[in-house]
Amino acid sequence: QVQLVQSGAEVKRPGASVKVSCKASGYAFASYGITWVRQAPGQGLEWMGWISGEDGNRNYAHELQGRVTMTTDTSTSTAYMEVRSLRSDDTAVYYCARSPISVSTLPNYDYWGQGTLVTVSP
Amino acid sequence: QSALTQPRSVSGSPGQSVTISCTGTSNYVSDYNYVSWFQHHPGKAPKLMIYDVANRPSGVPDRFSGSKSGNTASLTISGLQTEDEADYYCCSYAGTYTSFGTGTQVTVL
Numbered sequence: 117q118v119q120l121v122q123s124g125a126e127v128k129r130p131g132a133s134v135k136v137s138c139k140a141s142g143y144a145f146a147s148y149g150i151t152w153v154r155q156a157p158g159q160g161l162e163w164m165g166w167i168s169g170e171d172g173n174r175n176y177a178h179e180l181q182g183r184v185t186m187t188t189d190t191s192t193s194t195a196y197m198e199v200r201s202l203r204s205d206d207t208a209v210y211y212c213a214r215s216p217i218s219v220s221t222l223p224n225y226d227y228w229g230q231g232t233l234v235t236v237s238p
Numbered sequence: 239q240s241a242l243t244q245p246r247s248v249s250g251s252p253g254q255s256v257t258i259s260c261t262g263t264s265n266y267v268s269d270y271n272y273v274s275w276f277q278h279h280p281g282k283a284p285k286l287m288i289y290d291v292a293n294r295p296s297g298v299p300d301r302f303s304g305s306k307s308g309n310t311a312s313l314t315i316s317g318l319q320t321e322d323e324a325d326y327y328c329c330s331y332a333g334t335y336t337s338f339g340t341g342t343q344v345t346v347l
Contacts, residue, residue, distance in 0.1 A: 151336075153284075160341040161276070161284065161327050177335060211283060221336045223274040223329040226295060228283035 118142040120212055120229035127235045128202050135198040136232045138212030145193035146170040149215040151225055152186060152197045154208040162208075166220040167195060175220040202236045209233050241266065242328055242339035249345040250318045258342045260311040260328030268309040272331030275304055275313045278341075279324045287326075288313060320346050 123137040138150060152164040165176035167186040174186050185198045199206055210232045213225035241263045250256040260273065267273060275288040286295050288304035291311060301316040311330070315322055323346045328339035 153338075161278070161329075161338040163329075163336040163338060166336075175334065213284075219331075221331050221334065222272055223331060223336050224286070224289045225274070225276070225284070225329075226286050226289075228285070230283055 118214065118227045120214065120227055122210075122212060122229040122232045125233040125235070127237060130202055130204060130236055130238060132202050132236075133198060133200045134202060134234050135196055136210050136212075136234070138195040138197070138229050140169075140193045140195070140214070143214070145188075145190060147217060149217045149220060150186075150188070150195040151213045151215040153211045153213060153225075155211070156205065156208040159208075164197070164210075166215055168217055168220075169193075169195070170217060173220075199234075202234075204236050207234065207236045241332065241337045242330055244326075244328060244339040244342045246340075247343040247345065249347055250315075251347045252318055252320060254318050255314060255316045256318060256344060257315075258313045258326055258328075258344070260313070260330075260339045262309045262311075262330060264332070265309065266330050266332045266337070267306065267311050270331050271306070273304070273306060273311040274329045275302075275311075276327045276329060277322075277324045278327060284327070315344070318346055322346060 151166045167174040187196045212229040214227040216222045243261045271291045276284040278284040291306045292304040
């Protein structure tokens with residue numbers, strides 16, 4: 117069965133970086149993309165960006181350009197999402213989700229990871 | 239700031255129907271048939287309930303239905319059940335990015 121398993125919770129200081137992993141199984145990794153979504157405490161869902169599982173092509177949310185990097189390791193079917201220069205408002209649960217590969221912004225996210233809590237605190 | 243506006247909350251008794259609206263501030267909802275709806279229980283991963291405006295993934299009960307009129311998409315839950323109590327988010331293709339709605343809390347009275 118399709119599964120996306122994310123790395124564990126992180127606590128970081130402001131200004132630091134965090135890298136969250138998302139290991140996929142049960143499907144052909146190169147046939148789909150991975151979208152990253154986050155939810156800050158008490159807030160709604162926020163689209164962060166998408167990366168192709170085939171060729172690493174990516175599309176980031178405008179607000180995160182320059183601070184976020186999404187990568188994949190096709191040998192292990194794992195996607196990574198790194199946020200740099202962390203701020204307190206980056207405190208959130210971060211999710212990865214399987215996505216269509218044809219268009220980066222089609223919102224058909226049919227399988228999700230369990231979420232990773234990233235806390236940014238002095 | 240989200241480009242998609244939803245009511246903050248809706249409620250209904252078991253067995254009743256509720257409808258959640260999702261109104262776009264631009265023409266993305268009206269021009270494209272790429273609206274999804276997600277159910278989100280606190281502490282769990284979101285779940286895809288509707289995609290491409292009105293399609294249900296396998297395993298989603300048929301009491302969940304989606305539609306669109308002009309720049310507003312809607313999710314209707316018929317025969318409301320206690321397990322339907324959750325937050326619901328619409329999500330729309332917006333060209334070079336994707337936008338989630340503001341979210342609606344559904345309460346089963």
